[in-house]
Amino acid sequence: MAHRALVIAMLPAIGLRVLAVLGFPPSILFYGDSFAFLREELTPGTTRPSGYSLFLALLRPAHSLTLVTVLQHLLGLALAVAVYALLRRRGLPGWGATLLVTPLLYDEFLVLLEHMIMADAIFIVLITAAIALLVWRVTPATAAVGGALLGLAGITRTVGLPLLILTAGYLLIRRYGWRPLVALLVAGAIPLGAYATWMKVEKGKFGLTEADGNFLWSRTMSFADCGVIKPPERLAVLCPNMPVEQRPYPPYWLWESFSPLLKVPGAANRNQLAGEFARQAILAQPVDYLGAVATDLTQLLRWERTGAEEKTPYKLPTSERPLSESVRGVAESYESGPAATRVVEPFAGWLRAYQRFGYVPFPLLMLALGGALVAALVRRRWDALLPGLAALALVASPPFLAAFDVRYVIPAIPLICLAVGLTLGGSREGDQAAKRERETLNVA
Template identity: 60%
Template sequence: MLSGNRHLAFLAALLPAILLRVLAMAGYRPALWFWADSFSYLEAAAAPAPGTFRPLGYPLFLAALAPAHSLALVTAVQHVLGVGLAVGVYAVLRRRGLPGWGATVVTLPVLYDEFLILLEHMIMADALFTVLVTAGVLVLSRRVVTSLSAGVGGALLGLAAITRTIGVAVLVLAAAHLLLRRTGWRPLAGLALAGALPLAAYATWMYGTSGTLGLTRADGLFLWSRTMTFADCSVIRPEPELARLCPTTPVAGRPAPAHWLWGPASPLAELRGDRNTLAGRFARAAILAQPGDYLGAVGGDLRGLLRWERTTARSASTKKTNPYWFPFGERPLKPSVRAVAEAYEGGPAATRIAEPYAGWLRAYQRVGYLPFPLLVPLLGGAAVLAVARRRHDALLPGTAAAVLILAPPFLAGFDVRYVVPAIPPACLAVGLAVADGRFHQRSMSRTGRLRSARTLPCPSYGTQRATC
């Protein structure tokens, strides 16, 4: 428990962070929606079956809470998980040597980042994924990794991978981390078995329903959409059956990768057969034929990390409402999605805004976030410190955060929403890199001496025994 003077700084920071989440619950009822994605998750929760684009980890979470018919319960649970994650990061940093104020400072972005609070209040997989992947990394960042702790960490990362597939990369990093730390074969086996179990079970379910052994049937589609920003078929010279996937829009005027997946004018709309396989073949051919253009497109996307204010390129250029801000006005649900939302809620499900709570939160969101131009050097500095000080325990959260930031532009495209799950492991990496284990040892030694002193017998004075 967080009690006593040693944790006053963190408790003082924790209470306002809880208040911000209470404002979200009071100001935006019952939840926030994200385009069509939120409603796709609800549809999958109503009839769980492996789908094309997303694994089912989050819909299964929604299905577990569905009997309550309360979207507010979903957001409340997500907020509690977010606060619990911050407590976990703080507790690990305290045990690894940071003083209370230092561990509190490092944990502040996890407590106060507006975007983390926003995602906790959305019907989206991001908050659950962030908690699972960071919790797995937390368990595996212990000084001594046992078979049990490795198994728990592996299971959490396996569940993260069936929530968002990028979790597979973090699971592989975790296995490499244990190998480099030479923890022995038992922890490594525990990690591998526990991490593979959710993946194998889900892949088997997918194979039984679709004949595809995997977590989704869209890896090729996402990679193809990535190549649409630069692909030149006069250079690629694709096979005739792939030529239908060639873009006709000049490179300078092409929209972002997401448009090619979901836009009505996408070449995918008229493609027949196994679209995922065909799109994957085209994408690999494009990357091999234009490797420089591919890296240039990725680098162009990563320039989004240099923007101080969190916007999408679309909202920044057209002045439209940013989907990553708490909204100013209410919007009715479209008829095409209203039914599934109201079936889950058991009543009206459109977001209702209550003032002044929503207004206070909107004022806060203008300043209450960790700018990405600060996140990147913090992560780089943590890596340098970890290597220089041989704090190998900081490498797993640091590399996990880097993968969460860098992988999406290579595999699909950049979105500021994809960067936010990297904030908690990045904070953990910074804290572990600067921690001084000697502080913890001195603190434990001092606590041990105090406890020993309390157990000494009271002195006796004649026939009277002193009161201690």
Template identity: 60%
Template sequence: MLPGNVWRRHRALLVALAPAVVLRVLAMVGYRPALWFWADSFSYLRAAGDPVPGTFRPLGYSLFLAALGPGKSLALVAAVQHALGLGLAVAVYALLRRRGLPGWGATAAVVPLLLDEFLILLEHMIMADALFTVLVTAGILALSRRLSPVTAGVGGALLGLAAVTRTIGVAVLVVAAACLLLRRPGPRALLCLVLAGAAPLLGYASWMWATSGTFGLTRADGLFMWARTMTFADCSVIRPEPELTPLCPRTPVAGRPSPAHWMWGPTLAGVPGDRNALAGRFARAAVLAQPGDYLAAVGGDLRWLLRWERTTAWTVAARKTNPYWFPYEERPLRDSVRGTAESYEGGPADTRLVEPYAGWLRAYQRFGYLPYPVLLVLLGGALAVAAARRRPDALLPGLAAAVLVLAPPFLHGYDVRYVVPAVPLACLAAGLALRRPPNVGGR
């Protein structure tokens, strides 16, 4: 039994936590041991067994998997990710209460963190998104407290770790440093943020240099940007250098697929030399030659944020192929990845559906999410109020969320999954913007 004062003070949160826990239990018992995402999940697992910096993504999540590896349980990974998701919601709630929001207000702000089915889906998936969401939000939470060298250092370190989990975290770290200047924290706090944030990045980039000769977090930034330009690039306008002409698309613009097709398809197979460097040069030339077409392509991607549904329409065909729904049927692992999965699991690793629990979760996912138009209104309103009321503590999570929403279409293309880490930050920004005026200064 909870003490009476705890129940009275946090009653709204405790009531909201109950269904949040139930939904995660349904995921654990309905989809055993975890969910898979195309080839990415298995790339993370392979890197966990042989942690060497790779081409396309940093190793932060693979090191997390390696730390849990002795448990020989994919279910353990999913359970830890679910626990981190719940803990994050409680941490956001605690900060908002400390800043003066009543219990019902702070609870309303974290309801999407507790009950959004897409967050629960990603927590149950062997993918970096749940860990990245926790790290980046925890870093912003640390910087939203009363600033000191310690809190600034903790926030910087968490954001640095987020950046070696997903590289978009670098942009969030830059935004955090810029917002910190608005709060005039003093040189020690700013120095602690910069040093603590840079330490994971420099350490990982040095590791990459030692193993591949490239100083960076990946060796694919040029490739991703090239794939972005493939939806509009016209070589008759770009007039690329001769060594870049093999990168020109041959398909008419109207019939070209999404950037992901170009990134993971066979187009670059015959390109000689440093493909990442060549792709980066081509991408820069394409953007400079066709800036209007580039912005139009980005705008076309951002229009997906106006859809009320998270992904595609609910059709029978989509149920079998859409990775962003809790599956309607079991899909055996391919032989090419089965060994990787079973080596980590220590046994069979196919996702098994257990009814009726899986069915209950599938029914919930039809409506249990924060639509992206609502997210945009929430985020835009929070930023407007934060600017009007001069609330730099609310501006920080709002701008960090905006970066996570807007940057991917500029850099490599839109994916519904990339927007999800912005949800906790947008909720935090809204709560901080609407709280009562603070009694202390920006420090």
């Protein structure tokens, strides 16, 4: 059987997801993002876009969080199969392509995100499917589908927006012609424009969120010195009131009671003032800003994702946690019944044990990414540059715009695997096919 290696690898991967469904029914809820996504009233999100809420709304009539997580698990498995099929098409043997999609099948964090009521699993599927489709073949039709997927990714997580621009640049530099480029941009603009219009109708301004300035401001709390920045009086209220060495990690400044951000009334006004302060802080202290970013990026050198004693929301729960009164109604309305995460042994314990070692350490992941980018240039595997650069953008941008979070690195894993596979696969046939496509499109 030509795909025996993949079939053998899929069986334990399916088993891991069955353990998640059996061990942590009906889903794992992320406090408090999950409840914002689950609200019955559909409105544009303040701190995050509501694309995932639209996905959940489509499934709401079933009143089953289990259905949501099972679909997310199936999409994760399907994504691994799609990447495998593309790598086989590019000449890799079955065992080689299977080896390269192993992280997609077995990484504990991907399994965790698939089982969470969070936007990440859907975001990963959207961006990887779009990039893989355009690596496979560039035509006006595939460019339009890829653009639409990236547009949907942008209203699911705003970090997806640069990928649309990056992909457009790829088509332009590789001279695929104007038709695929226009198809990509128009199709990508449709969901983004529709969402921004919805935001205008609901909240009076075009945009995807009302928090981009807040997040950038929280980034500057790692170093901001108002004695150096000298902000005007209307921004001075946002100055941090504790020494740099005592300041907590940037995300805490977004919601904790000590944050001066909470003193500013009105979500839109707060976001605008925070953005202005952040830009002034970065211009006044560029070296400190880059130093804070570099410090965050050193987290990619950690072998362990989370230490044994480290507090993190990304560990599978060991005990059941009742829902607070403020969010219980939201979750139970969606589930039409009890919605708190249950912990069912021994299945939960087996998956928790796997979580301690079932992942690709970040240093190896970054080594693979760097190697793929270098090899793509040396071997002239230009198609490998698209997933490689997209992965790099996903990994590097959060520390510049907010802060490092281990969760933000995970969407890059499928793209890194794809980039590595494309550098190893046969290039001549793929390059000739791409050349023929470009010639055909230019003639047309």
